[in-house]
Amino acid sequence: MFRYALILMTICLVSAFVLAGTYKVTHPVYLEQMLEEEKQALGEILPKAVDFKERQYCDSSYFVGRDIQGKTVGYIIRAETNGYSSIIKMLVGIDAEGTIVGIKILSQQETPGLGAKITEVRSGKKKPWFIQQFKGKNFKDLNLENIESITAATITSQAIVEGLKKEISKILPYLK
Amino acid sequence: MDVNFNKILTIIISMVFVNNFILSKFLGLCPFIGVSRRTKPALSMGAAVIFVMTGSSIITWLLYRYILVPFHVEYLRTVSFILVIATFVQFVEMFTLKNFPALYETLGIYLPLITTNCAVLGVAVLNINDFFMEGYSVLASFSYSVIQAFFAGVGFTLALFLMSAIRERLDLAEIPECFKGVPIAFIVASLMSLAFMGFTGFRF
Amino acid sequence: MKRTLFQEFSKGLSVSNPVFGLVLGLCPALAVSTSVSNAIGMSAAVIFVLTCSNIIISSIKRLIPKEIRLPCFIVVIATFVTIVELVLHAYFPNLRTSLGIFVPLIVVNCIILGRAEAFACRNTVMRSMFDGLGMGVGFSFSLIIISVIREVLGTGEILGIPVLAKAEPALFFVLAPGALFTLGVLIAISNHFRYKRGQTVKLKGGCH
Numbered sequence: 001m002f003r004y005a006l007i008l009m010t011i012c013l014v015s016a017f018v019l020a021g022t023y024k025v026t027h028p029v030y031l032e033q034m035l036e037e038e039k040q041a042l043g044e045i046l047p048k049a050v051d052f053k054e055r056q057y058c059d060s061s062y063f064v065g066r067d068i069q070g071k072t073v074g075y076i077i078r079a080e081t082n083g084y085s086s087i088i089k090m091l092v093g094i095d096a097e098g099t100i101v102g103i104k105i106l107s108q109q110e111t112p113g114l115g116a117k118i119t120e121v122r123s124g125k126k127k128p129w130f131i132q133q134f135k136g137k138n139f140k141d142l143n144l145e146n147i148e149s150i151t152a153a154t155i156t157s158q159a160i161v162e163g164l165k166k167e168i169s170k171i172l173p174y175l176k
Numbered sequence: 177m178d179v180n181f182n183k184i185l186t187i188i189i190s191m192v193f194v195n196n197f198i199l200s201k202f203l204g205l206c207p208f209i210g211v212s213r214r215t216k217p218a219l220s221m222g223a224a225v226i227f228v229m230t231g232s233s234i235i236t237w238l239l240y241r242y243i244l245v246p247f248h249v250e251y252l253r254t255v256s257f258i259l260v261i262a263t264f265v266q267f268v269e270m271f272t273l274k275n276f277p278a279l280y281e282t283l284g285i286y287l288p289l290i291t292t293n294c295a296v297l298g299v300a301v302l303n304i305n306d307f308f309m310e311g312y313s314v315l316a317s318f319s320y321s322v323i324q325a326f327f328a329g330v331g332f333t334l335a336l337f338l339m340s341a342i343r344e345r346l347d348l349a350e351i352p353e354c355f356k357g358v359p360i361a362f363i364v365a366s367l368m369s370l371a372f373m374g375f376t377g378f379r380f
Numbered sequence: 381m382k383r384t385l386f387q388e389f390s391k392g393l394s395v396s397n398p399v400f401g402l403v404l405g406l407c408p409a410l411a412v413s414t415s416v417s418n419a420i421g422m423s424a425a426v427i428f429v430l431t432c433s434n435i436i437i438s439s440i441k442r443l444i445p446k447e448i449r450l451p452c453f454i455v456v457i458a459t460f461v462t463i464v465e466l467v468l469h470a471y472f473p474n475l476r477t478s479l480g481i482f483v484p485l486i487v488v489n490c491i492i493l494g495r496a497e498a499f500a501c502r503n504t505v506m507r508s509m510f511d512g513l514g515m516g517v518g519f520s521f522s523l524i525i526i527s528v529i530r531e532v533l534g535t536g537e538i539l540g541i542p543v544l545a546k547a548e549p550a551l552f553f554v555l556a557p558g559a560l561f562t563l564g565v566l567i568a569i570s571n572h573f574r575y576k577r578g579q580t581v582k583l584k585g586g587c588h
Contacts, residue, residue, distance in 0.1 A: 003445070004445055004447060004448045007443065007444065007445065007448065007451060007452070007457070008448055008451055010454070011452050011455050012255075012259075012455055015255060015455050015458070015459040016249075016252060016255075018459055018463070019251055019459060019462050019463070020249075022251075022466050022467070023251045023466055026466045026470035026471075027466075027470070029471065030469050030473075033470065033473065037473075056535060084376070084377055085194075085376045111376070112551060112554055112555065113551040200556045201411070202407050202411040203405040203407055203485070204407070205407050205410065206406060206407070206490055209406070215501045226572075227513060250461060251465070251466060252462070253462075253484070254461055254487055255455060255458040255459060255462060257484075258454055258487050258488065259451065259458075261393050262451055262454055263451075265468060265504065273560040292404070292488045292490055292493060294407040296488075297484065297485060297487065301481055301484050301485075302481060305481070332476045353575065354568045354569070354571040354575060355564075358567055359567045359568035359571065360438065360568075361559050361562065361564070362561070362563050362564030362567065363560070363561055365560045366557040366558070366560035366561035367557065369556045369557040369560055370552075370557040373555065373556065373557065377569060
């Protein structure tokens with residue numbers, strides 16, 4: 001009986017050892033690559049900024065983008081909204097007045113072919129058409145009527161509009 | 177975040193209908209096809225799975241929270257979870273054999289099979305993914321996990337029960353030879369899954 | 381009658397094909413086959429875990445007492461699965477996100493535990509390695525077939541390259557019901573050929 005426990009424990013120890021080793025090798029790569037991805041996402045939204053500083057706000061955070069001279073170019077906030085079948089997470093770039101400069105959708109699990117079209121890229125273009133149309137609009141003017149929504153995906157389209165309005169208006173007074 | 181009743185309701189609806197483990201997440205298919213021919217064994221299997229899923233989720237949650245995270249060995253998650261599940265099922269089997277021999281007879285071979293049921297490990301991992309982020313209090317994380325596990329089992333049992341009821345009738349129908357048995361079961365399951373997709377937009 | 385090494389390998393492709401013949405390893409077969417690239421990623425992972433665990437289990441088979449063989453197999457398999465998880469996390473994060481929860485679930489893939497129990501603990505390392513490779517490739521074969529059908533019919537593309545000229549793709553196939561439907565039809569087709577060959581054993585499905 002005791003022998004069994006000993007054998008099982010040995011196998012577990014060897015396994016733990018092997019895994020610890022693998023973890024030590026792969027984890028730094030993972031962290032580095034996460035950082036790269038984030039930097040790239042931020043750079044995509046505020047192309048003029050070269051430096052991003054993260055600031056705390058309630059229980060989340062936002063980024064301040066600055067150009068070479070240290071002047072604030074814009075802010076990037078995290079926005080979450082309840083879509084049709086999932087929570088849509090986005091990064092939204094705005095200026096001090098709340099005009100949208102760029103959006104990047106981080107994750108969504110909307111219905112493929114319908115709600116998922118928010119990430120659809122039309123041929124010949126580089127960025128998703130649905131998201132691009134928000135550029136240059138101020139959050140106060142955001143309305144389901146004055147954007148091109150997705151056919152048969154009203155709830156998703158609305159969720160994004162409402163989500164943007166809510167999150168931007170919420171954080172705007174606190175931006176420094 | 178503290179325990180929120182609305183969230184609990186969302187979890188229940190999600191686990192039983194919207195993200196039904198068998199019909200939309202495809203976890204737990206092996207017993208689904210193997211056990212679902214008659215309603216009685218299907219219900220017994222379902223009950224056993226609910227019990228194992230809830231019990232092992234509790235243990236794995238505690239293991240993760242109080243051993244894996246403090247020692248920064250989260251990567252041992254898969255190994256430790258599956259061992260916990262295998263051990264738990266073993267204990268359940270021994271316990272049933274000793275104290276409820278009649279029940280053991282009914283469940284027969286299905287009990288040890290639950291170890292390799294994707295659903296059990298699936299819900300344990302799902303709990304970690306969903307409720308171990310910033311902002312969840314310990315109590316909230318734990319209760320959501322347990323509730324999620326229990327109702328995932330309920331959803332599993334529901335799908336299993338519906339399937340077995342349909343298959344009992346199917347046995348009397350005329351089906352082409354090469355479709356008999358497993359293939360027609362899958363096609364029926366596909367129609368059920370299509371029906372369950374109607375629950376997707378369900379919200380409060 | 382001992383099979384040659386090549387026969388150990390090839391049996392996984394036809395007669396004992398995990399998905400169509402033995403109806404094992406279903407969960408990933410359905411969830412992951414939404415696109416061919418996912419299927420290829422999952423196949424690589426499964427081949428790796430299956431072959432390596434077969435090799436290790438076969439090498440230490442004399443040290444494992446019969447009574448605790450299952451937990452021991454599980455630990456070995458889980459170790460390789462975690463290695464895959466960590467490597468994917470660091471080097472192939474997109475694949476990791478698409479495969480999602482099914483990476484750790486490789487550990488409960490009936491195929492791997494089944495081969496360990498039925499084969500690796502009774503045969504030499506060489507044979508076990510080829511058996512693992514064969515079963516793994518057989519599994520990949522079925523997974524890729526399913527995903528080709530689903531991706532072509534569902535989105536009109538393979539690996540992102542459009543193949544359907546004018547026809548509109550049927551979204552049904554990339555969604556959950558389509559997976560079940562495709563699998564059901566494919567198993568029926570496979571049954572048809574088996575019955576023609578005279579094998580009358582009907583499938584029961586599930587792990588044993």
